[in-house]
């Protein structure tokens with residue numbers, strides 16, 4: 089059976105006087121994988137490369153047997169066609185859009201109104217993520233936990249094949265982080281979408297991931313471990 093994640097991404101980031109070479113290769117057979125490593129080791133760049141948002145990436149990205157990138161065979165799907173959901177540390181909700189509009193954003197083509205099917209999907213997600221009473225609310229009026237639920241629901245709206253979470257809990261204070269970690273674990277269990285999670289926090293790894301990949305200066309070191 090194909091691994092859930094089969095990744096080899098190579099790119100060089102360059103700015104005047106500085107360059108960073110990424111050459112990260114790993115596979116994972118678990119539904120939820122943590123990507124760890126020191127600050128600057130290339131974790132976010134790996135996520136961007138998988139999502140199709142990093143420049144000049146070579147290598148391959150296969151998710152449960154589906155190829156998103158294979159530069160040896162001239163396959164390089166654009167970001168929108170990759171069906172990868174992204175959630176950032178600050179959740180990156182659109183401040184000028186209501187909760188419902190944020191959810192619709194991932195579904196509709198730019199400038200188009202949601203179709204009937206989109207509306208049904210938004211209804212389902214609003215129920216699933218307990219957002220029904222918040223559909224008309226603005227992001228600035230939401231709590232940290234509510235924002236996290238909107239960001240996850242928005243990322244999952246187009247039914248992605250893969251969810252990428254970039255330090256989704258690190259902006260929160262300790263009390264909220266503990267509560268939201270438990271909620272996130274429960275949500276990930278429920279939605280059953282393969283997930284790659286960047287984190288610095290061993291408690292996140294323990295609660296949210298079943299295997300670990302460690303990056304060191306742009307490369308994967310060692311085989312990582314798979315939780316029993």
Ligand SMILES: Nc1ncnc2c1ncn2[C@@H]1O[C@H](COP(=O)(O)OP(=O)(O)OP(=O)(O)O)[C@@H](O)[C@H]1O
Pocket residue numbers: 101102103106107108125126127128129130131132133134
């Ligand atoms: N345009 C660029 N030119 C040169 N180097 C860059 C450029 N953009 C990013 N980098 C460098 O690439 C490296 C990897 O960055 P990345 O954000 O992927 O690291 P990270 O592991 O996610 O870090 P953190 O944990 O601090 O978020 C860093 O050393 C960063 O300074």
